[in-house]
Amino acid sequence: MVEMVKYFLDFVQKESCGACVPCRVGTKRGQELLERVLKGEATGEDIALLSEVAKAVAPAARCDLGRMAGKALVYALECCQNEFAAHLAGSCSGTVAPNLGWQAIVG
């Protein structure tokens, strides 16, 4: 799930018009924090910050692209706590393969 959200944020960064701050910067910071999670470098504070970013982006972005990115992050953080925890503990081997459609778009 962490990879899924990361792919989605990569997609949003590619598509974002860059006009509004939550989408332009928020999803970038989300991407960067998720990268830390995936590399096993993240701390509990990073996760807390990620959650704050997500909650700020979700209702505030200018269009649905940014809003969806924020919401996907919020839901993932809420629903898949164990996966994030596993990454923090360095014990996650990956769950589902990333969606190939997104992978194709993101390149």
Place this chain on the structure above:
Amino acid sequence: MATVTLRINGQPVTVPAGTTLLAAAAQVGVKIPTLCYLKDIGHDVGACRICVVEVAGKEDFVTACNTPAEEGMEVYTNTPAVRASRRMTLEMILSDHHMDCPTCPRNGNCELQALAAQLNVRTVRLSGATRADFPRDDSTPAIIRDPRKCILCQRCITVCKNIQTVAALELQGQGFDALVGPPGNRKLADTLCVQCGQCALVCPTAAITERDDTPLVWAALADPGKHVVVQTAPATHVTIGEAFGLPPGTDITGKMVAALRRLGFDAVFDTNFTADLTIMEEGSELLKRINEGGVLPQLTSCSPGWINFMEHFYPDLLPHVSTCKSPQQMFGALAKTYYAQQKGLKPEDVFVVSVMPCTAKKFEAQRPEMNAASRYWGNPAIGRDVDVVLTSRELIRMLREAGIDFTALPDEDYDELMGVGTGAAQIFGATGGVMEAALRTAYEIATGKTLARIDFEAVRGMEGIKEATVPMNGTKVKVLVAHGLANARALMDKLRAGELKDYHFIEVMACPGGCIGGGGQPIPTDTGRRRSRIDGCYTRDKALKYRKSHENPEIKKLYQDFLGEPLGHRSHQLLHTSYRPRQSLVARD
């Protein structure tokens, strides 16, 4: 008028339909923070997302700056979620900002700084990639762009496109790498930018600023071999005081003269003097065109942003433009000829500084043809007619740096020879002023009669395009006045279509409100301040001893001792110029 009633933080408020939540909240004393919003230029794109509020029944926030109030709405501007979102959004902006406040040109007068203080944001927890790699663009003599400080509010895009119709800047790129700048990664110098500086006035940060030429002036002042003279443009007489806490429109001319002496200038002169001279030359040119069947309507030529605009967009209409140089350039040419000669100075030792409300004046002074004194004496060492142009903002910085207690200074008078200006020259600072000044003089010269009423109210005020008709020796002289390049464009399209054939004279100022709203003026420059500064110009006009350019005793002396007559040989050598089409730029864009 239809009204709606809504609640803001529980307080009921009734407002006209169409009122934004931001304005409705203000009515009940709730100040919603904003960053990108700028009412003055109709900019409400909702880019920054700082003004978000909660509306009962809506899952997502709405932006207060561009959401109209609706009947029965329940709006909450101050919930924990809203505050957290605003603060985090600001942290996002700051995490991508080149934050060197202590050495930044906008330090102390920056909307981003002010917002961080207002929202009590004291740490930035986010970090990561930044705009560090976006290069600074210093390709023009006037405008410097630093995308590392750009918050992508897009105000500059709006003012350049909608108010000036130049559209030199656009939002481009995707996601985090989005950039506001000239399309195609071009340098500003390679675009249609006319260097009016309106973008610098509206930029909330230091992402667009004027080029700082103060070091050149400090160096000249410190050089014992240089005789450094300064001229002050009419519009600066009523604006510089704002930086020292005086109300907009306060006449600070006498204090500015004193302050410039304290800085060490060898002589302090008034651009109003050459504004009067412009009226003599331009008025005579107009009468000549009317009497001899020249190209009409004649267009004014004192606004360099406007001249750039004509050269870029309407090169076919250049024959309409008066051949008179701007007052700034007339001054430079005379300082290194007439003044040097009268004072027994070597022209190459005279160093001319201008204090201007304008960024485009920096460009104008560097135009290759603006070296009339050098050609007059046949001495390349004389260089530019005007050596350095300082905007109002730069002079203010010099005064601060020198520790000058501006408001405590006594009023002093300009130096003699090029220091007397009339009320007609003073109103050059306001839109319509050049026209009014020209009419005062042209009427009296053409008819030989004294004007009963010298105030031409019809050409005054902030209306975009103004019109007047003045009977003069049997001819009904028809004039138009436009300010802001969108208004100018509307007129030029008509002129091109052959619709303005029966008009005689058109004044255009590139900046809204005229020079008092110039791109080099104190920030903020908003509509309210523009109005107060215009009032300041007319108040000063009334207070001056002479109110018509042809009555200026120093101008009479100048013609007697040096120039001969308006449009004479020396005038042509020193005070007139020509223009060149720069269509190549248009073709490229």
